[in-house]
Amino acid sequence: MDRKFESFSGRLTRDVIITVLVTMIIISVAVFFVAAAGALVFSRVHYSDLMDKTKGTMALIMSKVEVSATNIVDELSWHLASPEMVSETLSYEFNTNRHLNGCAIGFVEDFFPEKGRWFEPYALNDEKGGVNLRDIGSENHDYFKAEWYIRGLESSEGVWSNPYLDEVGAGTLLCTFSCRVLKQPEGTVAGVFGADLSLEELSDFIEETMVQENGSSPYVSGPSKEGDNQIYCFIIGPSGDYIVHPDQARILRTNFYDYAVGEGADAYRKLGDAMRAGESGEEVVYVDGIKSAVYFAPLLQSGWSMGIVVPNERMMRPGFLFGSLIFVLILVGLMIVFFICRHAIRKSSNPLIQLADSAREIAQGHFDTQLPLITTHDEIGLLRDSFENMQGSLARYVRELTETTAQNASMESELGVARSIQMSMLPREWPAFPERKDLDIYGSLTPAKAVGGDLFDFRLRDGKLFFCIGDVSGKGIPAALVMTVISSMFRTLSATEDDPASMITAINESMSARNDNLMFVTLFVGVLDLSTGAMQYSNAGHNAPYVIVDGRSRMMEADANVPVGIMPEWAFTVQETTLPVGSMLFLYTDGLTEAATTDGQLFGDDRVLQLLTEEGAGASVQGIIARMTDAVAAFVGNAEQSDDLTMLAIQRLSGK
Helix, strand or coil, rough: HHHHHHHHHHHHHHHHHHHHHHHHHHHHHHHHEEEEEEHHHHHHHHHHHHEEEEEEEHHHHHHHCCCCCCHHHHCCCCCCHHHHHHHHHHHHHHHHHHCCCCCEECCCCCHHHHCCCCCCEEEEECCCCCCEEEECCCCCCCCCCCCCCHHHHHHHCCCCCCCCEEEECCCCEEEEEEEEEECCCCCCCEEEEEEEEEEHHHHHHHHHHHHHCCCCCCCCCCCCCCCCCCCEEECCCCCCCCEEECCCHHHCCCHHHHHHCCHHHHHHHHHHHHHCCCCCCCEEEECCCCEEEEEEEEEEHHHHEEEEEEEEEHHHHHHHHHHHHHHHHHHHHHHHHHHHHHHHHHHHHHHHHHHHHHHHHCCCCCCCCCCCCCCCCCHHHHHHHHHHHHHHHHHEEEEEEEHHHHHHHHHHHHHHHHHHHHHHCCCCCCCCCCCCCCCCEEEEEECCCCCCEEEEEEECCEEEEEEEEEEEEHHHHHHHHHCCCCCCHHHHCCCCCCHHHHHHHHHHHHHCCCCCCCCEEEEEEEECCCCCEEEEEEEECCCCEEECCCEEEECCCCCCCCCCCCCCCCCCCCHHHHHCCEECCCCCHHHHCCCCCCCEEHHHHHHHHHHHHHHHHCHHHHHHHHHHHHHHHHHCCCCCCCCCCEEEEEECCCCC
16 A cells, blocks of 8 residues: 555656656747847847947047048148258157057158159157158159059048058058148148058957957967857958958958858858948858858948958857756756655655555554544645544444344344245145146245245145135235235135135134234135036135136136225125136236336236247146246346245146
8 A cells, every 4th residue: 555655656756747847848948049049139239239349449540540640731731841840740740649650741743852753751650669750752662653642642531541561661561541731821732641550550459359259369370260160350441352350361462252152152242242332231141161140330431341250159159058057957946846846745645655554454444543643734634534534434334234234144044934934834845746646736936025925825625626825915024924824724714614705704804803004915715626627716806817728828707806804894705617627727916917127017917818828738837837937037137026926826637
């Protein structure tokens, strides 16, 4: 029993855990996808902000160069009286704007005749932190052919040049913001002023920003290597040439479109077209074979476009990290829930196990077994109280059952004795008169209870057969007692009396005088002269018998009269008939015709008559009764017998 409860506890724990597990798995999957989607949205917002931030800083750096250049040009335009004044003013202004990598003014041809065709004073930081000013214009350094000079001379507001290597001046890669210098107050063009921005310093700034984002620098080996998932920034010029890129080999040497190869080449080219057109936004393309999101935007009026490359793996990494964290938390939560549920279920099932042990002891008959003490006011407490009530009820029931069983055993024993006595009073030896060849008689009585109220009897005296059959009202012991009295009176009267009506009258007067219980008896008494076949009979409310002559069956005519025990002054009639040799008389009680099926259908007189007719001539008395008994049993089936069943068959033989 305890093992079964342990199994129940285990199954309950398992079911709870499975339910919690499935629920948590569903929740974790949902949370994982929500986290991934949220992380993707967060990443897009974050990298868009990074783009805006980097772009803003870049714009600030370039704007400072533009503002400084504009201010210096305004100051220079009033100090063009002599080369010395120009040099002095340029040195002063450069020293004031030390964020510039260098600056120069390239004068138009022969602006200062004493300086010749080329005059390009160039200010640069020296190694000691001072200003190094020198004239770098010459035939070998013909600035008139330089892009920064040509475009600056054409622009009225200033313009940024494409990157170039300044071998004579700064000795590094530069981009120059150039604008015209007008001599004041005349307003004539004196030359072009150029403020330099070092691409190396620009790359250093971008590298520092990317280090903060990656935790390491993508500019060490470059993201062009397969499998490198670092975030990096790049800048291209109006023609698509790289101005800034972590792979230094690309700057001024390769073009953005050169890498439009393999999967997604068309999308990659469209991205380059959008950047050159000055558009901003986000596109997902394959960059160097790695699927990446590229955030891009133009940089002021420079014609440049900046892009930030974020590999998809980096985009989704926060989602995977957050999903993994959720999974670990759910796993820990599941373990905690498992142990809590296991402890709670075992704690809840312990009283059930104790009750099971107690119930096992009670089932073995130990009704004084002590039940476990349960103080909770829940279903288990109610179950314990119910067990206690059941324990008391079982003890009382067993005591009462023991007493009742003893009483029933005694009663059954007494009923057995009574049945034996009753059956012993009926004829029970067959054939009844083996010495006689002119008579065959057979009877049977099947009581509905242990003892019954039906009777039949017969005797031979003076060549005559005296016989009777009766049915006492009611059943059981009272009817059996009356049956015993009637049977005894018949035997006594048939010893001296020949008239059947007189015998019935005597029995009626005796019963009516002492019938306080208002019981009555239907009775049929006959006297058959075996030598002649003449038969006198008297009927007291009993079923008329059947007679079979030459194979034909019919019901005898019999006055009904009243049953014995009702009216003491009743004059019972006597009737006569003759039974030919070979004929048979069939007598019965209403237990035959009123035998009923479970649905209330009766056996009836018609079936009795049909069966007697079918048997016809040649049937024996014992065969007729046996055939009738089988027919009744087959008809009623499993229905309980409702009344005593008694049959008596008498056949007159030839005597030979």
